[in-house]
Amino acid sequence: MLRGIDLEFGERGITAVIGPSGTGKSTLIRCINRLVEPTSGEVIFENQDIARLSRSALRLARRRIGMVFQEYNLVERLTVMENLLCGRLGYVSPLQAWLRRYPARDIERAFELLDTVGLAAHAQARADSLSGGQRQRVGIARAMMQEPKLLLADEPTSSLDPKTSVEIMGLMKSLADAHGFPVIVNIHNVELARRFADRVVGMTGGQVVFDGAPAALTDEHLKAIYGGEDWLA
Amino acid sequence: MPSGQTRGVRLAFPVNWWARAGWVLFGLYVLYAASQLELTPARFATGLEHGGRFLARLFPPDFHRWQLLLKGMVESLQIAVLASAIGVLIATPLALLAARNLMPAWASWPARAVMVLCRSFHPVIVAILFVKAVGFGALAGILALIIASVGFLGKLLTEAIEEISLKQVEAVRATGAPFLSVVSYAVVPQVFSRFIGFASYETDANLRNSTMVGIVGAGGIGGTLFAAFQRFDYDFVCAIVLTIIALIMAGEVLTMRVKKVFRA
Numbered sequence: 001m002l003r004g005i006d007l008e009f010g011e012r013g014i015t016a017v018i019g020p021s022g023t024g025k026s027t028l029i030r031c032i033n034r035l036v037e038p039t040s041g042e043v044i045f046e047n048q049d050i051a052r053l054s055r056s057a058l059r060l061a062r063r064r065i066g067m068v069f070q071e072y073n074l075v076e077r078l079t080v081m082e083n084l085l086c087g088r089l090g091y092v093s094p095l096q097a098w099l100r101r102y103p104a105r106d107i108e109r110a111f112e113l114l115d116t117v118g119l120a121a122h123a124q125a126r127a128d129s130l131s132g133g134q135r136q137r138v139g140i141a142r143a144m145m146q147e148p149k150l151l152l153a154d155e156p157t158s159s160l161d162p163k164t165s166v167e168i169m170g171l172m173k174s175l176a177d178a179h180g181f182p183v184i185v186n187i188h189n190v191e192l193a194r195r196f197a198d199r200v201v202g203m204t205g206g207q208v209v210f211d212g213a214p215a216a217l218t219d220e221h222l223k224a225i226y227g228g229e230d231w232l233a
Numbered sequence: 234m235p236s237g238q239t240r241g242v243r244l245a246f247p248v249n250w251w252a253r254a255g256w257v258l259f260g261l262y263v264l265y266a267a268s269q270l271e272l273t274p275a276r277f278a279t280g281l282e283h284g285g286r287f288l289a290r291l292f293p294p295d296f297h298r299w300q301l302l303l304k305g306m307v308e309s310l311q312i313a314v315l316a317s318a319i320g321v322l323i324a325t326p327l328a329l330l331a332a333r334n335l336m337p338a339w340a341s342w343p344a345r346a347v348m349v350l351c352r353s354f355h356p357v358i359v360a361i362l363f364v365k366a367v368g369f370g371a372l373a374g375i376l377a378l379i380i381a382s383v384g385f386l387g388k389l390l391t392e393a394i395e396e397i398s399l400k401q402v403e404a405v406r407a408t409g410a411p412f413l414s415v416v417s418y419a420v421v422p423q424v425f426s427r428f429i430g431f432a433s434y435e436t437d438a439n440l441r442n443s444t445m446v447g448i449v450g451a452g453g454i455g456g457t458l459f460a461a462f463q464r465f466d467y468d469f470v471c472a473i474v475l476t477i478i479a480l481i482m483a484g485e486v487l488t489m490r491v492k493k494v495f496r497a
Binding site for chain 2: 033035059060061062063064065066067069071073074075076077078082086087088089090092093094097098139142146
């Protein structure tokens with residue numbers, strides 16, 4: 001349940017959305033590409049209100065919005081390469097996709113991305129044979145295959161160990177900087193948010209209670225966001 | 234200690250009196266049904282005696298009319314293969330329509346209704362209907378077994394599709410993939426190995442049923458078997474039965490191979 005959310009995102013930079021579990025961070029991010037249908041309000045992306053798009057127009061909009069998930073959401077029985085090419089499904093016909101007839105350019109891009117995320121040797125491995133960190137790299141590469149104008153990340157590090165979490169956040173930041181798209185990331189780890197984000201949005205009870213630079217985020221704000229104070233000690 | 238359990242004994246395994254009463258009632262009913270149907274040791278003994286004489290007449294099997302036997306078996310095999318192939322072709326899209334996690338209710342309920350209808354009657358009864366409708370012969374048998382295949386494969390496949398992980402579906406959907414691509418990339422990979430298992434199981438069942446629909450005139454070895462029974466040609470009956478067993482076993486080996494090929 002979201003109420004009175006009015007946020008604007010620039011063309012660059014990482015925005016971290018923090019807040020307690022069940023406060024609507026996931027809903028917020030899923031309303032942007034309408035994996036969750038907003039009951040009212042507007043979601044403006046590239047001068048279009050996504051909330052009112054028809055099915056086919058929504059598909060075209062989704063092609064430009066990459067998404068990274070907490071549990072990676074790779075298709076486990078497909079190979080890493082096939083998972084990457086999922087990012088192009090919006091551009092090729094179902095028949096082409098079924099026959100695995102992708103444009104040579106897409107295949108090339110997939111191999112380049114695998115090099116970037118350091119998984120070139122695993123191209124033909126089945127996705128469920130990878131470790132958590134590797135899977136999330138595939139998840140990011142899949143989103144990158146879409147050549148996104150916006151990247152949504154729904155708790156991309158919550159299933160990963162601290163070191164891998166930092167690597168994954170670093171990977172997203174460097175890709176966002178190199179290709180010039182904004183990232184909206186839900187995150188539970190306040191330290192990671194401070195370290196990688198250019199802007200922090202704090203939510204509680206479906207409302208925004210903090211919106212500003214990470215440096216401006218004080219313990220007082222955190223108390224307002226998460227409630228209580230024992231955990232801050 | 235939580236309130237309500239303050240009166241002393243805490244049971245780790247509380248007695249379920251309803252379940253106990255249920256078991257007792259079930260046991261009593263089994264005894265009652267047995268007495269009603271005269272399922273007594275004496276009746277069983279006379280049955281055994283009769284069976285012994287029948288067994289003696291079955292042997293040795295008589296393969297003299299092997300041409301008749303072969304013709305019937307080949308027809309049965311063809312009925313089974315055709316019914317399975319067409320059944321799979323119809324059941325697959327139907328199951329996709331019936332899966333409630335992918336389709337709205339207005340699509341899934343009619344698809345489910347069709348499947349329930351297909352499963353309502355035993356294949357032999359459906360075969361009788363088709364013999365009346367399209368006449369004696371293999372066509373009636375094929376149609377009857379297609380109906381059976383659609384009913385069972387459809388149900389099994391629907392359930393398999395309803396158990397898939399929607400996270401994978403969500404991720405593929407989020408890339409802007411059209412519906413058919415979502416199906417082929419996020420649904421099919423998750424159900425494919427089970428699907429191969431179901432299809433080979435159904436082929437196995439069709440093989441068995443195709444030897445039976447002939448009894449009602451719907452083609453295949455069943456007709457020959459029934460005629461042999463009526464003429465008391467028990468040695469030929471034995472030959473037919475042994476051949477059917479061999480065919481089913483061969484089918485079992487074949488489906489095992491198929492599953493291995495698909496790593497199912």
